[in-house]
Amino acid sequence: MRKILRTTGAIGLALLTTAAATHFTAASFPSDDKAIVHVLNRVGFGPRPGDVASVRAIGLQRYIEQQLQPDRIADTAVDARLSGLTTIGMSAREITEKFEIPQLQMRQARKQQAARTGDQNEPGKPPRPAPEIQQRANQVVMELSEQKLIRAIYSDRQLQEVLTDFWFNHFNVDARKGRDRFLLTEYERDTIRPHVLGKFSDLLKATARSPAMLFYLDNWQSADPNGPHVDPRIAARRQALGGQLGQGRARRFLPAMPAAPNQQAKRPPRGLNENYGRELMELHTLGVDGGYTQKDVTEVARAFTGWTIDNPRQGAGYHFEPRIHDDGEKLVLGHRIKAGGGERDGLEVLDLLSRHPSTAHFIATKLVRRFVSDTPPPALVDRAAARFRETDGDLREVVRTILTSSEFLSPDAYRAKGKTPF
DSSP: OHHHHHHHHHHHHHHHHHHHHHBOOTTTSOOSHHHHHHHHHHHSSOOOTTHHHHHHHHOHHHHHHHHTOGGGSOOHHHHHHHTTOSGGGOOHHHHIIIIIHHHHHHHHHHHHHHHHHTOOSSTTSOOOOOHHHHHHHHHHHHHHHHHHHHHHHHOSOHHHHHHHHHHHHHTOOOTTSGGGGGTHHHIIIIIIGGGTTSBHHHHHHHHHTOHHHHHHTTGGGBOOTTOOOOOHHHHHHHHHTTSOSSHHHHHOOSOOOOOOTTOGGGOOOOBOOOHHHHHIIIIISSOTTSSOOHHHHHHHHHHTTTEEESOGGGTOOEEEOGGGOOOSOEEETTEEEOTTOTTHHHHHHHHHHHTOHHHHHHHHHHHHHHHTOSSOOHHHHHHHHHHHHHTTSBHHHHHHHHHTBTTTTSGGGTTOSOOOOO
């Protein structure tokens, strides 16, 4: 019995030691200035004058907890500095009307003038817009970049800014692709920023419906090759009126995009596009080794047919178009999606991927790499992934697990990472 008690006691002590090593309690949080500077460099973009003393006064644990609740932190100083940036509060529709459409109109006018005079700068290429028009169009991206820097430098919500940068990179879109530059402001402000400490599934669904993402990965043009299908509502109304309603509307199954001159003829035929389906699994959720196949990519692409943009010319938002959706049965990662689901097909895929164990591990690995080490400690990745699964992808809880871990606050992690050139 004594031997059993000794063995049990040793096991219990080992378990307690292991538990204490995984995270810090209020009593064990480090309080030295070196640890404070480390946290300010990782949780934020570095200490400003007075920051170390402020954190020392309240303690590291309380500071980290405050950063995990950014909505409770007043940021009036930053709001004042951002007040002169007129575009960052505009909707995509307003930006389109003020910046994109004038650029397109000027380009078209210069093309017509060149055709009349025979003056072509480069054969086969549209005339460049006037410098002042081009400068105005660039203002949108320039102000978006400026607000990003202002927030990184002056905001008291440092963790929110770090995570906005992290997730903006994770769900990457490129300003150099066509009209995405006019969609990025709304994308960062309304799609990424509000969800950085929420549920991963909500963030995933917001990006899937974002016009910036739909345009960047061409999903707005992805359609069932066997379509277009007649909308049942239109068919019923047409039948009731003797087949005289909606003929033209049924043919206009995809919204028209404002194209640059002489590019209209170069558009590829409409059909199934796998770009989003592939990036959704490889880069957004499961990871390249997450267990999916090319067949899964095709099935996911089928599920997202009809996820498009409503009136792209006016900078409008997401729209599901049933006439170009493949409504047949699909099989994704062994999960059967029944026929006839419509828009629910894509939502079912997003729910499946957001709860997949590979997604939990992939997201945990990236977050640990961002905050702790370029070679993520496997034990911490496992604990963060487990927390992801336990909380149904609650990103606040996953980040809390990382920021209160012994690995994050270990002296071995101090000054062990280089900063990005942002």
